[in-house]
Amino acid sequence: MIEIRLAQVSDAPKLKRLTHIFNEGDSNTIEGISESLASNTMEIVCVANDKEKLVGFCCGQIQASMCYQYSYAVITELYVTDECRRQGIGRRLLIATESEFNKRGVTHFHIATGDDNTAALALYQSCGYEGTSVMLEKDMKANADKALVVPVKSAASLMPHICR
Numbered sequence: 001m002i003e004i005r006l007a008q009v010s011d012a013p014k015l016k017r018l019t020h021i022f023n024e025g026d027s028n029t030i031e032g033i034s035e036s037l038a039s040n041t042m043e044i045v046c047v048a049n050d051k052e053k054l055v056g057f058c059c060g061q062i063q064a065s066m067c068y069q070y071s072y073a074v075i076t077e078l079y080v081t082d083e084c085r086r087q088g089i090g091r092r093l094l095i096a097t098e099s100e101f102n103k104r105g106v107t108h109f110h111i112a113t114g115d116d117n118t119a120a121l122a123l124y125q126s127c128g129y130e131g132t133s134v135m136l137e138k139d140m141k142a143n144a145d146k147a148l149v150v151p152v153k154s155a156a157s158l159m160p161h162i163c164r
Contacts, residue, residue, distance in 0.1 A: 002055065002089060004096045007045035009037045014054040015047070022079040044073075046096045048080065048089045056080035058093035062106060072108035073101040078120070090123055 007015065012034040019027035028036070037045060048056035059077040075097065080089045098109060112135045113120040 002084070002087075002092075003049045004046060004089075004092045005049060006100065007037055007047045007057065009034050011047055011054060012037060015045075015057060018054055018057055018079060018081070019077075021081075022077065044097055044100045046093050046100065048084070048093055050084070055084040056089050056093055058090075058097040060097050060101060060109075062101070062104070063110075070108060071106055072110060073098075073106045075109060075111040078111075085119075090120075091127065094123070094127055 012030045015033050015037075016027060016030045019033070036043065042062045044060050046058045047054050057077065057079055058075065060073045060075045062071050062073055064071045075094065078090055078094060080093070101109070109129070111124055111129055113124065115121075
């Protein structure tokens, strides 16, 4: 039976293996994962444990903004190993993560995935998520020529446009 539970610092080496697969090699160190699990109070990480082997994880971050009267959680990652997919583990991880945030008073959730990830989209929609926005990303290192540099003195003038 696969157990869904909060991640523990001792899970760091196993999470390193999973995040390495999920992120195609671009993952945090074991030490970085341990530190985050021990001290990052804005993040919740749930894991799927199968007889001492982790087969999935779900991470989320609490976000707060002066634009809203409430905090919300962003589900940042959800991963289940190939051999354990289509067994409801992703759904259980997502529900457990939402439940942990809800215990902290968080009732609004955001989640993003690739528009071609039909399995994830189906899961999220079946859990009540609706498509409401488009997320774009930019790597400042890879796109240095397109970086917007705003003098600190002028940054405040952008604020009314950020919170529309």
